[in-house]
Amino acid sequence: MKKQYDDNNVFAKILRKEIPCKKVYENEYALSFEDINPQAPVHVLVIPKGKYLSLADFSENASDIEIVGLIKAVGETSKKLGLNADGYRILSNAGTDANQEVPHLHFHIFGGRNLGSML
Numbered sequence: 001m002k003k004q005y006d007d008n009n010v011f012a013k014i015l016r017k018e019i020p021c022k023k024v025y026e027n028e029y030a031l032s033f034e035d036i037n038p039q040a041p042v043h044v045l046v047i048p049k050g051k052y053l054s055l056a057d058f059s060e061n062a063s064d065i066e067i068v069g070l071i072k073a074v075g076e077t078s079k080k081l082g083l084n085a086d087g088y089r090i091l092s093n094a095g096t097d098a099n100q101e102v103p104h105l106h107f108h109i110f111g112g113r114n115l116g117s118m119l
């Protein structure tokens with residue numbers, strides 16, 4: 001059985017403006033904002049505005065325009081952060097093996113220093 005989306009997760013609250021965030025970029029389908037506990041000099045999260053648990057859920061159930069909107073937001077956010085010259089890393093945790101903490105799809109964007117090897 002598919003896991004249910006939890007309307008009380010912290011990113012749902014950010015989308016409803018019940019808790020604040022430091023916004024970096026927004027379009028009709030996605031929002032990006034600074035991570036509250038940064039793991040690199042630049043650490044920003046990009047999330048879809050729709051209720052999706054993970055990339056598996058999103059790729060299966062989101063509309064084409066939502067998918068385009070989220071990917072555009074990742075690109076625009078990286079550009080806005082000035083990361084295109086020196087590079088950056090994108091990561092998305094899904095499920096228990098990845099220790100996904102917040103059950104709303106998100107891409108982490110890390111940058112601002114050499115990030116070392118992958119894991």
Ligand code: 5GP
Nearest residue numbers: 010021033034035036037093099100101102
């Ligand atoms: P995950 O482990 O699910 O991939 O990452 C969740 C991320 O959400 C973590 O990096 C964590 O610091 C971030 N986070 C958790 N709560 C908040 C919050 O209230 N505001 C912001 N901006 N980030 C949060």
